[in-house]
Amino acid sequence: MKARNLATIATAAVGALVLTTSPAAALAYVTPGQGLSPCPSGSVCAYLNYDLNESGSNDILVTDQSLPDLHPYGFGDVASSYYNHTSHYVTFYDHGDYQGAEKTVAPGAHANFTGNWNDDLSSLKILP
Ligand SMILES: [Ca+2]
Numbered sequence: 001m002k003a004r005n006l007a008t009i010a011t012a013a014v015g016a017l018v019l020t021t022s023p024a025a026a027l028a029y030v031t032p033g034q035g036l037s038p039c040p041s042g043s044v045c046a047y048l049n050y051d052l053n054e055s056g057s058n059d060i061l062v063t064d065q066s067l068p069d070l071h072p073y074g075f076g077d078v079a080s081s082y083y084n085h086t087s088h089y090v091t092f093y094d095h096g097d098y099q100g101a102e103k104t105v106a107p108g109a110h111a112n113f114t115g116n117w118n119d120d121l122s123s124l125k126i127l128p
Contacts, residue, residue, distance in 0.1 A: 028063035030073055036110065038062070039083045044090050046070070046079035046121060050112050053081075066125040069096045079121040083110035089127040094120045 031038055034053035038060050039045035046061040047053045053060065061075040064086075070076045076096075084090045087107050094100040094117070103117060104127075113121060 028061070028065060028067060028073065030059050030061050030075065032057050033060050034058065036083060036085075039085045041085055042087075043085050044124060044126060045083045045085065046075055046124070047081040047083070048075075048078055050080045052083060052110065063124070064126075066098075066123075068098060068123050070122055070124070071096070076122050077119050079113055080118050081110070081112045082121075084108060086126055091125045091127060092117075092121050093123045093125070096122045098123050098125050 027043075034047075034057050036052065039062060043062050043064045045063075048059045049055055059074070061070065061073050061079070067073075070079075082092070082105070084105050084107060089104055089106060091098070091102050091104045092113075093102055100122070101116075105111075112118070
């Protein structure tokens with residue numbers, strides 16, 4: 001085989017590798033549950049009700065990526081508690097597109113959205 005053809009094949013192989021590995025796999029979904037366990041390591045979770053759905057299994061939004069709009073997941077302006085199960089700080093926003101009031105929480109934090117924050121979360125950003 002000629003060297004030129006080998007180079008073409010190598011270039012094509014590199015191109016295919018890039019296609020299969022980029023963009024990075026992202027994951028966001030809604031699952032029923034309650035407590036810490038439905039929120040896997042590396043994810044931020046928003047719970048429909050207070051105390052991580054302590055009153056009974058209900059919807060949890062699970063994401064390992066920043067989300068500029070929670071409404072498409074049925075989770076706009078409804079979250080009442082959260083669990084940041086990432087190793088990063090996370091900023092919550094009361095409007096879409098990372099706008100409006102902000103609340104930044106530490107890695108591992110879990111708590112209720114109290115006061116004006118209850119049923120207000122609309123976007124969230126996982127910080128670098
Ligand atoms: Ca909102």
